[in-house]
Amino acid sequence: MASSICMPAPVCLIENDDSGTLSVRKEGKDILDMINGPVVVVSVVGLYRTGKSYIMNRLAGQQTGFALGNTVESKTKGIWMWCVPHPSMPGHTLVLLDTEGLGDVKKGDSKNDGWIFCLAVLLSSTLVYNSRGTIDNVAVEQLHYIVELAEQIKIKSPSSASEEDEEGEENSKFVCFFPLFVWAVRDFTLDLEINGQKATEDEYLNFALELKKGVGRKISDFNMPRECIRSYFPSRKCFMFPPPASPENMRCLESLQEQDLVAGFLEATRRFCEYIFVKSAVKTLKGGHRVTGKLLGQLAQIYVDTISSGQVPCLENAVLALANQENQAAVQEALQVYKSGMEEITSKFPVSMDNITRVHQKCSSRATSEFMKRSFNDIKGEYNTKLKEEIDIYYAALLNQNETASEEKCKELLKNLFSEMSERLQNGAYSQPGGYEVYCRDRDDTIAQYRREPNKGVGAEAVLNEFLTQRGSEANTILHADKKLTENDKKIQEEKENAALLKQKCKEEEERRIESERMRQAEQERQEDRIKQMEEKFNKEIKQQQEEMDRALESKLREHEELLKKGFKGKAELLEEEIKSLKKEKEKISPSGNVFKEYVMPLVSTGVDLIKNILLQKTIQNGLTAFFKR
Template sequence: MKLKNIFLLLFIYILVSISSQQPQQQQQQQNFIELFKPVQLIYPDSNHDRLIINESSINLLNSVLSEDRLSVLGVVGTFHSGKSFLLNQLLGTTDSFTVGPTVHPQTIGIWMWACRIKDDNGKQHNLLLLDTEGFYSSNVSETYDAKIFAITTLLSSHLIYNSVKIIDQSALEYLELLSRRTQLFALKSQIKSNEMNQEILGLNNILNFPSLTWVVQDFFQDIGDETPTQWLNNLLKAHSRDKGVDSSLISITDIFPSIECHTLFLPSGDRNILRHLNKAKSNDLNPIYIKELNELKSTLFKNDNDNGGGGGKSKLTGPSISTLLRLLIEVANGNKFPTVPSIWSGFIKQQQQSALEDSIIAYKDKMSSITNEDSFSKPPLCLKEFEKLESQSNNYATNLYKQLLFGLEEAYKPGQQKLERLLSDNHQYFLKENYFKIQNYCQRIYNEMIESFENQLESIKIPISSKHFNHQTSILKNEIINQYKEITKQYNLNRNQNQNNYFEIFLNSLEKDIERLINGKQLQNRNEIEILLTKSIDMISERYKSYMNQLDLPITLEQLKNEDKKHYNQLLNSKFKQITEVAHEESYYQPFKSMAEKQLHQLFQYFQEINEQKILEKSKFESDQSILDFKKSVSQIILPIEEESLVKSMNEFKIRSINSYKNRLEPFRNSNSYSTQLNKLESSLEKQIELKLNENVTQMKWIVMESLDTVRVMMISRTPIFWFQHSYENEAYREAEKRIIDKIKSKPLRDKVIKQFINNDLKQQLNSLFKLSTILLTLGIILIFSILISFSTIKK
């Protein structure tokens, strides 16, 4: 029942925490002023040994913070223990100090960040936060870690020592060692200052350590009814008893003026959020974590209010911090950094460390064949060979370590696990290096095979038929693939081995790239074949035009077709087929052949049109000649004569001209141009006959003109008595016929003469009279209009 009540209270607390989270964040944003963004204050040299000051950051301290007295909050601890994330959370941000999900350190050297912040009581704090590079980073010495710790500690008003999950004996010992070395370092710094006759504000209490808060993140252990600070104090007391009276190490309780401990629960239970905490929002964080974080913040600000700078240390301005920092860096980069081992423990550790180093050196020496520069020119070891070499090297290093520490059990046993770990780490390192060499070797062979394949593929002369191309490339591909397999087969791993099988990886790449190259060459071959086909079509087209242009046009259609058939068969079925033999089996050959056939057919039509045009020109010429002959013949007829005789003579001339045209163009009788022009010739001759007949009428009219003039005068005088043209024309016709009937015996000719006389000589008089059709039309319109008016009147 008690357990149920506890869970109920915890659930209610979580709900309350979540509901109050957002207003708290808004309040934090209102109470937070950033003076400048995080910048790197100190960074290491290339060897990660000496410390270098970032002068641009010093300028910020001297300018932006020249008058403000600052509380300096420093955070130290092992790498990837969450120091940067903790500082961000203390000030309500997520990404000011860099936080990363990888195994590599994100913070190098010491970074600083300045801000003003109000606590829950409205008290303003001028803060300079120091984020530090974590301890135990790869390729970093213990002395370097001690320098970072010492400088951060002596600059800080309040120091946070950050760890993860638990506080064990090694952590206590390491903090005591760092603290003692920092004491000695502070002493050396003060001596150095006195030697330089330098007065630094706050240097008198440089030996005063800041207050210490030990923060244990990701803590989920059960400490019973104890507070975290009580739990830490009990650990320190037990640790002091275990050290014994002869130990030269002092307790951290003798060094730091006050020590508190705070634990923080896991920020989240979601692995993705934990891996990307720099992107996490307040809603993503565990309510228990937020509660404990707020308690930590409250304690830190309370200590800052109660103790000024913290631990009795005075707050410093930016320039004072800059001056102090330069002194500390100079001392840290000077003589050997202070060390504090006891005599025996130092000896044991020294022997242990020496044995470890010698054993690892021996192991590396045995394994050096993998990483030597000369080894890169040789094939790497296969997995079986590597494991054999590694086993021999491991046994040799283990036996050497045992011999070096013979009789020193207290050094041998503690270091044995470390040796095994180091050997395991080095085993993984050399295994990784060997796999890297295998990767490079397989890649080199792959590159050589690809280059060889490209060269041999390039040597294939194109265009060739796809059948021959596929046969050659298939043989070439199999040769290259088998050659690669033969050279690298010893690196083909079993499928159950948890490693990248570079043999398979590059084999697959080789097969894919060979296919890609083959496809590219195949496409190139097809393009060459299509170019050949296109050029062949152009060639036979030009040849065809050349042959046909040599013909003496016009010729008969039958002759033209025979010429086309002869050249068509010669060029398409012989020449084109011979030139494009390489493409006969290709799927796209027939469309190109059809294109060639179409091209020749179009050319035949073109020459057929030209020939027809030539026939037309010849037909027109012969037609014109026939018309000239006709005109010449009829011009010899003396007019006027009787129309029957004239018509008979001209018809004879017409038949003669037409027959002449037909005889001269007999070969082209089936041509449309021949027929068309013949029709035009017949029409033209008819017009010539008509003209000649009209001319004969005119001539005859002049013969009887005296009689017609009498009729003209008479009809002009009688015009007023006529209303209509029709009656006028009839009267004029009767009068004219009466006077010329004896002179012109042929009635058709007489009628034409009279009609011409009336239309020409009495034209003016005729136009002055009404036409019967005009009168009838006018009467019709009047009648329709009258009917419409009557209808509209009735409707109204």
């Protein structure tokens, strides 16, 4: 998959059919699925026929692309998408979403418009609201879709929301997760003045969003959309665009060259694009996780499916659903990294315990790292534990394969080395007086040759012990048949034979002990590496959440200061409660050793218990084998 992608032209991402049914188009989602790098998502919304598509084409660096149209009929239906490499952030993709014009008289469905607006907010990291003329009360009232967001979006699912999470309190936290807000005013022809004084574009926007003092329905209706804009969005910016061309040339705007456009319009467009490229951040989920193209496609599917089912999109539920999908995929991807890495050693079986544990540690660390890159919101460590178990099970199977390969190789080696002795035995070479001494010399020489052979693997001493035990009766027969030896000599030699077998058994057990100790040591080192990676991931997620809360607090504090300055003491006091609530939320996600201990320890104990089980199973298996051989 690519980190970014460049499309030659836009495609429909979310279709809006004639009945008002929304659906994710496969073509658009397939494109997003190919993008595994982070995305910066810019959505444009606004009334139909206000020139939204043109400024999106300019963001894509093109003159044409999104359909402009030159009649009163709305051209864009649903949400169209154009993915291009980000001009100033290598490895990132700029995803441009051009939405269906709001208030289309032909459609006449305000609820459907509301869902289009809602999706634009939920999917983007920057929301551009496009309007014409001036930012007057009519223009603000046309943004009633912002007021409706409180009914169309939930932060917490009903099952996890506490009694304290009242609707107003939850809505006050939209600022933590909503995109930047940019108001683009098209065909602006007035002087930028407020009360006879020159003003900036941002000052003009803030002036238009000022609240009225007083009580009553009219005051409340006037203030409501303004309060929502000020409260929901962490940052506000305004750009004024003069008419781009003469009235007669507006019909063919797509085909006009830059020299045919008004210089002031080109300058405003340049500043607008520069701001979007620099200030628009990577799209993040609740909790701060950076969104890739693939995640964005899944997010769109979740939200559209939720809306189509008649339910309200929930940020928490969406994150849980996405995390479940991504974490499952992360486990399989990381497991494949481990398996591929272990092929380095499996092709060389049999190998020593040192060799296999060394490669196992390296591959396990790499797999954990890959899992950490893709996984998120695995608070209980469910998927981290799943990966650990899958690796351990696979590793246990490899240990058995390695041991089997070692046993087969050693048995074949002993068979070949002792073939000459077997032939002599059949020919009666050891049946002569003094034959036992010759037999012992040949056997000791063969064992020495066996031990000199390299790369026998972990079963070398065990196989030799088994082999010598099996041939013990053969040595005993030769010993007692040797007429050169006295009965006392035979008794002494028999004791030596038993002592040699016992020594060999001890050697086998010592080898097993060293292997077990090496496995335990390797597992301890692996756990330490795993804990280190988990702690880094944990701290990174905590930092992301704190940054999320810091942005929200900064926005609320600015708003609080402005309300006090304008004399809205009552509203400022209400905002103080929101600020206190956000500060409490931030305290809950502060780094804590106890929290990390609770997060990590279950995973560590699971891994240790599993490796103990592997060793216990091997001990039982070896004991049973020895029992049945007796």
